[in-house]
Amino acid sequence: MNWTRISLLLCVFGFVKEFRPSEPFVVEYLTGPWKNFTEEQVYQDLVPLYTYYYSVTLLPILLLTDFLRYKPIIILCGLSGTCSYIAIVLSKGVQDVQIISFLLGVFMSSEVAYFSYIYAKVSKLHYQEVTSHTRMALLLGRFTAGITSQLTVSTNLLDYHQLNYVSLLALGIATIWSFFLPPLGQSVYLHRPIGSVSNEPAPSKIDIGSPNQTERSSDQLFNLQQGTSLNNIEKEPSLAKKIKHVYYLLWKDFLLAYSNSYVLKWSLWWTLSTCGFMQVINYVQVLWQSSFEEAAKVYNGAVEAALTIMGALASFGVGKLKLNWPIIGEGTSSIIALIQGILLFIAAQTHNIWISYTAYVIFSVAYQAMITVASSEIAKHLSEDSYGLIFGMNTLVALLEQSLLTFLISGSQVFGLAVRPQYVVYGCYFVVLSVIFMIMAVHTLVKHRRSNKQFNLWESRLSTP
Known part of the structure; x- marks a missing residue:
């Protein structure tokens, strides 16, 4: 077809x-x-x-x-x-x-x-x-x-x-x-x-410390840990061959991705930001309900529709920006997380539903824009066959983090906070995320400065490896 x-x-x-x-x-x-x-x-x-x-x-x-x-x-x-x-x-x-x-x-x-x-x-x-x-x-x-x-x-x-x-x-x-x-x-x-093993990373226009060298080192690490090869796998019975082959591919793709510090950095942002975002949207309707006046009209549907369009436009627009994300990525992520934290503090304090709606829309659009950048930067350094595995693993880690946050903050087992104090905690969460990535941004800029390389804002000026 x-x-x-x-x-x-x-x-x-x-x-x-x-x-x-x-x-x-x-x-x-x-x-x-x-x-x-x-x-x-x-x-x-x-x-x-x-x-x-x-x-x-x-x-x-x-x-x-x-x-x-x-x-x-x-x-x-x-x-x-x-x-x-x-x-x-x-x-x-x-x-x-x-x-x-x-x-x-x-x-x-x-x-x-x-x-x-x-x-x-x-x-x-x-x-x-x-x-x-x-x-x-x-x-x-x-x-x-x-x-x-x-x-x-x-x-x-x-x-x-x-x-x-x-x-x-x-x-x-x-x-x-x-x-x-x-x-x-x-x-x-x-x-x-069995013979169709393809773990070459997708071509990248960004030089971030020799991806080919990263691939070779991850392959060596895999072979040392496993003590096996595809030649050995092919000699085994059919069922065992398939199981070992799948294990080989999964583990090799996993090592190849997460042994790359650039992928690891953006995956950290992806999981922490997604965890906070999902927690916020899970409880936002409860927050809004505490702001509604008696007999007031509810515009949740219109807000979600507007958010969807604005999020799509933001993702599309960011995707067209050819910025030097290896250099400015952490700093941009830090600023966005700080803005998101401030918006959550505002949402936690206000009882004006329109301010709450606005804060939610800006918060979510900012997330959609940055998660587009994170996904794109991660994908540039993955083999095409491992997209589902790595993004699935990132989603799983984000969900495990969210489950822990839910257990501690939202569920009745530990603190069991009401919805407005919860949003204060989520605001602090994004401020801490901002601080983490600001420290990483300072480290990246200092390292770049010491290398005597020219600072370029746009990706188009970078040399290809």
Whole structure:
């Protein structure tokens, strides 16, 4: 099948899956007359459990995705999403929280198949195009859902409860659609020819300390630790050969990526920033609810729609900037994190819903811009086959960090802070992140200065290795 048709099929699934107009108003729904949850039950029981289940299910689903060749996990994504909304609609109270949280965790974890399926199905020549297509499909789905939810709620066409049926219908359609995706005959690791080992890093225009030397040293480290080679693997029985081959590829890609200090640095930003961002968005509706006046109109859907468009434009714009990120990356990250911390302090103190909305939008757009830079800089120094593994591992680490933060700050087991004190803590978190990267920025600039190299702001002036 032509790659454009495959991309179109996957994009339709992504768009419909993201069309969930009930999400901008989920806290209003749960604390409303339909479910009668208290705010404390939402942010101390439901959200923490969802975070824990997301963390626990991500790793096995990440491994199963390659083993089952993607399509079954995409189907699982649709099924778990559908079942989660059935559980939300039919739930009677707190006793159903664990079921809902588990299903939502599986739903979010299985999205990894959506992002990696296309890479195993199309030629590497089309990676950039299909990545753009699949990302835009998600953004368009979220934008359409935000607009739909705001219009239907503002015009009293649908209430918060009825919006769940629209989300349920969309996920049901996405599940049916997923069955029409073409199956894969191979995958990145398990189901591929034994001899097709490709671990060359993607070409880079940035000289950051000889990537080729990093690759050689990581290969040597791997061979020393394993004491094996592909020649030895090929002599073993078929099942053992496959298992060892997969282990070889996974471990080699892992070492090759994280032995590169540049990848490690941007992965640190990726995980810490993503952890804080996910924690903020998980509790933002609870924060907003504490700012609403009686009988005031709620504009959560419009805010999410505006945020989606602005985030997409910011990501696109940053992607076009050919800046010298190896030199200015840490400093820029530090400034952005400081701004985000200040915005969270403002959000924690204000009871004006419009100031809270504005702070959230700026905070999220700043995250989308910098995470685009981080993802791009990491990808430049990875082999194409290891994109899913490394970004999956970064997501897993971010989720584990978020689970720890949730356990300490949000859950009832330790501090169990109310939502406004939580946002003060999250503000401090980003300030500390800013300090860490400012120290790294000073170190990078001093090192660059001592090397007597010219300071260049733009990447286009750098020499290629």
